Amino acid sequence: MDPKIVALYDEYTHAPLPRRTFLERLATLAGGTAAAYALLPMLENDYARAAIVAPGDARLAIERVPIRLPGGEMRAYVAVPRAGPSKRAGVIVIHENRGLNAHIEDVARRVALAGFTAVGVDMLHAQGGTPSDEDRAREMIGKVDRGAAVADLAALVDWLRARPDANGRVGAIGFCWGGGMVNALAVAAPSLDAAVPFYGQVPAAADVAKIRAKLLLHYAGNDPRINAGILGYEAALRAAGVAYTLHVYEGAEHAFHNDTAGARYDEAAAKLAWTRTIAFLQAALA
Numbered sequence: 001m002d003p004k005i006v007a008l009y010d011e012y013t014h015a016p017l018p019r020r021t022f023l024e025r026l027a028t029l030a031g032g033t034a035a036a037y038a039l040l041p042m043l044e045n046d047y048a049r050a051a052i053v054a055p056g057d058a059r060l061a062i063e064r065v066p067i068r069l070p071g072g073e074m075r076a077y078v079a080v081p082r083a084g085p086s087k088r089a090g091v092i093v094i095h096e097n098r099g100l101n102a103h104i105e106d107v108a109r110r111v112a113l114a115g116f117t118a119v120g121v122d123m124l125h126a127q128g129g130t131p132s133d134e135d136r137a138r139e140m141i142g143k144v145d146r147g148a149a150v151a152d153l154a155a156l157v158d159w160l161r162a163r164p165d166a167n168g169r170v171g172a173i174g175f176c177w178g179g180g181m182v183n184a185l186a187v188a189a190p191s192l193d194a195a196v197p198f199y200g201q202v203p204a205a206a207d208v209a210k211i212r213a214k215l216l217l218h219y220a221g222n223d224p225r226i227n228a229g230i231l232g233y234e235a236a237l238r239a240a241g242v243a244y245t246l247h248v249y250e251g252a253e254h255a256f257h258n259d260t261a262g263a264r265y266d267e268a269a270a271k272l273a274w275t276r277t278i279a280f281l282q283a284a285l286a
Helices: 003-014 019-030 033-043 102-113 134-141 146-161 177-188 205-210 230-240 267-284
Strands: 060-069 072-081 088-094 117-120 166-175 194-198 214-222 244-253
Touching: 003 019, 019 033, 060 102, 060 146, 072 102, 072 146, 088 102, 088 146, 088 177, 102 117, 102 166, 102 267, 117 146, 146 166, 146 177, 166 177, 166 267, 177 194, 177 205, 194 267, 205 230, 214 230, 214 267, 230 244, 244 267
Parallel strands: 088 117, 088 166, 166 194, 194 214, 214 244
Antiparallel strands: 060 072, 072 117
């Protein structure tokens, strides 16, 4: 697919670009309105493809749990493996800028099958929760109070550590907007043990020394908006002595891990990044 079309869709999903304007510009690039609408299924998320692990998988105990946080009550998506040790680490799964949807719930189930208590968070809870309309969810993400959201996530780290089935260790994984929130959480919560941001906004260089978690950083090769922060982040991490591993997946687009993301999904990069992520979490949270 034309990289200009992929870049336009990335702009649409991350900037305040009205859908009508997006479609007009897509039609220009595609050579007409009909061609533009034919491209949409290859660009937009297809949640019918989201269930790599079925919602009713018998290996997992799944429930929506109301959790009291500083910013109000969140109904989190909690998945726990039925087999395995009685005490296990917890992993917070932070969504993209579309909120807690079917894809993120599936990612939480994948995490749980790897032996963790997985908590898929809804960071739109203060606004009534994630809506079914993606455009509406993106608008709501733009209204999230970042400081309040980080405080909620830090409280969730404590909630996970205090569970009767917890081994006292907690990690976090996030994608896109959620990747940036993982970085912010690592700065704000010294009790966080491991952090895995996928193509996330980097923290301020002055805050990096506050990080105590081990980091596994994933970036897409074709993601100039996010990658502009890599060099400065690495320099700050090295200066602060923070343990980190960084991977750039050449040729991959922003959101390459999201298997519902049409043309931006990169199966090879996604599988490699996931294998690395689970191995990292299992080592860091043991």
